[in-house]
Amino acid sequence: MVDDTTAIMEGSVISWNETPNTVEFFFSFSGNLEKHSFVNVGGMLARVDEVFSMNRLLQDPTEASLLSDEHRLFPTEELNIKYAKATLVKARKPPMPGDAVRLATRDEIVELLGIEQGLHIGEIEGHKIDVRLSLTKLFKKHLAILAMSGAGKSYFVSVLLEELLKLHNGPAIVVFDIHGEYKNCFKDVAVIIDAREDVTIGVQDLDLGMLKELFPHITEAQEALVSKAFALFNSSIDKKPEDLIESLKSVAKTNAEKASLPAVERKLDLLINRKVLHTYTKPEFQTLLEPGKLIIVDFSNVVDSVEASFKTYYMIKSMFQLRKEELCPPTIVFVEEAHNLSPERVQRRESAGKELIERVAREGRKFGLSLALITQRPAHLSQTALSQCNSQVFFRITNPNDLQYIKNVSESVSDSLVRSLPSLDTGEAFITGEAVRVPIFTKVRERERECQHSELTLEEMVAKYLEERKKRKEEAADLL
Ligand SMILES: Nc1ncnc2c1ncn2[C@@H]1O[C@H](COP(=O)(O)OP(=O)(O)OP(=O)(O)O)[C@@H](O)[C@H]1O
């Protein structure tokens, strides 16, 4: 880490390979210089993309072999040179070959980036300067957090949550905790909802529009049958999910209706079996969502992906509706594994939510419902949803398809930045888009909370399995 007080780096621009130009330049230097730090050249700032070292004498293997200890003939170290490639920030003219290059000062960087106020998420790489991001710029137009597995997405989200919780009257926060990893960390401050038991669509709240969004492939004949069944069902007093199926059966009179019946019945059965459709709607977001309050929806007991996507769909829909009517505070929703909810290529049974997420991505900003879409497979996330995320945080990504996809979807990511994504360290992020005036590499700060890692060891998994097997046997014995 280069500190302002100890930074002695002196360099000069070299003329090489059609550079310098207004985008990039190379410079040779002496002293210390870290990749991703900022330098000043003739009053302009530039970010160091790569640092190289070379020695002309050591390019040829035959000559290099003369340099072993017995044959040391030349003072080779003196011919070692260091040079670097840097990308200029908003330059209107190129630097000139020979121009002096020095490390940028703290004041120059702070002025350029304007990052003194806001959520403290880490430090600029190569400088001891805090990165603070504006709440509005980061979330107003949605955020994407993209990286391969284990690169630091969830850790970063928990840092963001810590910062959001420090705000006075901040937005409400909802986290879809797919693996149950946030609930341990924030259990003292969050309301935790079990997605398996406590997220259900009350049968009286189900309507045709919703059914069509849950099952986009429903046919017109099936729709007509469901409409008739809803009319009958709504006039009845007793309203249990099973009664809706009874209504369906009793309204299926014509041959066409009878032909549609099994398919519609299967759909409703699916909703009932997966504990999606229930007598009452839970939770009541209107009373639950409060400014500054954190709600963690724990999906760790939901093993079925259809159930997970239906329930996530329903919660986002409810919050979107409430925001449209201003019946809840502005809300930020963190969606882990967002590629499952809003996939680029839709699998027939798992498409609930794709259109909704895309609509919320397009319109949510107007209503104060912000999405933070988190995924380890960017190429599988809907292009429409991703392109609505005006701020993006990338951690390490190595998959070539993901890298290509990012290049296609994100205008603010240059080729050289995409090339740098595979070599990022865990916890090292590249932030771009509206949240920052200039794209920056950031080392995400340490989490303040002690968070137990909820992932089980293999031994613990075996113990859990044996425990559950014992319980099942006891239950079976009780029944006999
Ligand atoms: N900024 C950081 N500082 C310290 N440790 C970190 C940091 N970021 C991540 N780690 C550590 O790296 C490991 C993986 O991080 P994390 O769980 O955030 O990855 P992920 O991108 O969410 O992975 P997955 O896609 O599998 O969910 C964790 O053990 C975490 O503690």
Ligand SMILES: [Mg+2]
């Ligand atoms: Mg994670």
